[in-house]
Amino acid sequence: MMKKQQYRFPTIGEVVKELFNATGLLPQKHNLTSIIVCEKHKKSIQKSLERLAKEDSKIGDQLDDALDILANILYELIEDEKFTLAFMASIQDALEQYKDLVRGDGTYLSLANSIKWVIQNRLVDRLLTSLFKNTLAFRVDVFENGVPDDQFWWLPEFDSQRNKWNLPITKVWQWIYQSQGVSQTHFHNPIRSDTSYQHNKHLLEKYKQYERNLESAQRWTSCIQLPSTHTLFKNLNDSLGAQSYCFDSNERQLKSYKTMLFISRLTTFCSNRIQETYGDDVLYQLVRNLKKQYGRYERETSGYRYEVEKHISTRTTRHSDYVNAWGDLTRELWWFRADDLMKRLPKVEEYLRRHGALMSKHNQIKLLVNNLGSSNVYSLMNQERHSPREAIPTPFPELFMRGINIKKQATLLQEIQEYRTDIESAGLQGLLCWVVEWAFATYYYRQEIYDKAHLHYIQAFQLARYTAGNQQYALVNQYIESCAKAKDYKGFKKAIAWANYLGIKVRWLRGMDDPEAEKNLRCVYQFMQQARYWQL
Secondary structure: OOOOOOOOOHHHHHHHHHHHHHHHHOOHHOOOOOOOOHHHHHHHHHHHHHHHHHHHOOOOHHHHHHHHHHHHHHHHHHOOHHHHHHHHHHHHHHHHHHHHHHHEEEOOOHHHHHHHHHHHHHHHHHHHHHHHHHHHHHHOOOOOOOOOOOOOOEEEEEEEOOEEEEOOOHHHHHHHHHHHHHOOHHOOOOOOOOOHHOOHHHHHHHHHHHHHHHHHHHHHHHOOOEEEEEEHHHHHHHHHHOOOOOOOOOOHHHHHHHHHHHHHHHHHHHHHHHHHHOOHHHHHHHHHHHHHOOOOOHHHHOHEEEEEEEHHHHOOOOHHHHHHHHHHHHHHHHHHHHHHHHHHHHHHHHHHHHHHHOOOOHHHHHHHHHHHHHHHHHHHHHHHHOOHHHHOOOOOOHHHHHHHHHHHHOOHHHHHHHHHHHHHHHHOHHHHHHHHHHHHHHHHHOOOHHHHHHHHHHHHHHOOOEEEOEEEHHHHHHHHHHHHHOOOOOHHHHHHHHHHEEEEEEOEEEOOOOOHHHHHHHHHHHHHHHOOOOOO
């Protein structure tokens, strides 16, 4: 059976599930941790991630639990609190930004092309903002013990001579070998050239284990296979142990190795996904943009550490207060950066509106850079370059607005039925079916036929999530009211939980301290059974 085309952004749960896949932190059977104590526990987590992706059950609690598990496994493996806090803060930042995107921006693109749009328009700045802000806020120092000469070891590099990608995980392993002053073969199997193992049972077992580690590393650095993070670290520890590596005196170096392997595993996974789904050109452009924008961020934020140090010296001397104040001051700097842009942008736009026609393109860009900063100008130009406007089906804007108007004021069923026929004739039923259902729902609501209205509200709500952008506010609030009128308390609670999960305000609950408390829910549930809104 052919899978139906979906026009939406990924659910938050789908994003988190892919994050787990990218990090490789869920262990294999033989690599269980104190966080995941048995195979049954791991499968329970995987089922929870599946439910989160489908948005079944208690999604808010499941999201928090999933992120806690991710953080705990990461800390147990790397044992670096600063890096773990910075990484998880970056994830939280990205999810908040993504929720804001989904609340405000609708999509008329397929699921795959919606993801591509996010990658091309939002990923670069989101990634770099988190990288620069959180490494400073949490004073990440895991890389101070040495890093590869290649500044962008964490990004893939296209080798035009070999016509293939040199992936981050390969770069990091090669740097580890180089830093230890040995070849790949000698690093993983130092007794390979010593034939005495053939006559010693104990050495023979070691040889077999080392050889397996070497073969695994060869598969990984040849891009044949991508292991879990646990498997990577076990191979690293085994191989260093075979070198008579002094783990105690080289603790910082070992942390650096592990952190870089973890990051390279994540970025290798993402690179493979992008290349396989969208091709070499999209990945090449993304890497190019990341490198150029990295330089702009580096120049524009080079004084931030000095600013934090200058202000913090007058504030506190206690260590716990110092740590918190350092993080707060860093975040304030980045908040000011964003706030300053929002204040300057309208003024610059107004100036260009009045005088832009008299200015050359070069002078317009110069004005923008001087007032907004080169990184912000790049972001604006990049969004324009990757605008999906050309992908808008020709009749879509007119049919969309017509549907919204019908939803607001239709008094005849025939008007909605004719609209449905028109969008089907235009081949846009997959894109606008949620508008049709919403129009039917509001029609029956006005007729006070609430049972029929509710059936259409259910469909409209399910179809519009992660698709309808800022229209979701009105729709989810109407659906919540419809659940109350249909005496569907379970649906009522689930809809409120979803709205809170996405950060959509719910009428009559928005001012309450605990909007999901049973007492408050019951109160609003009773009220909405009687309430009547004329403007829909």
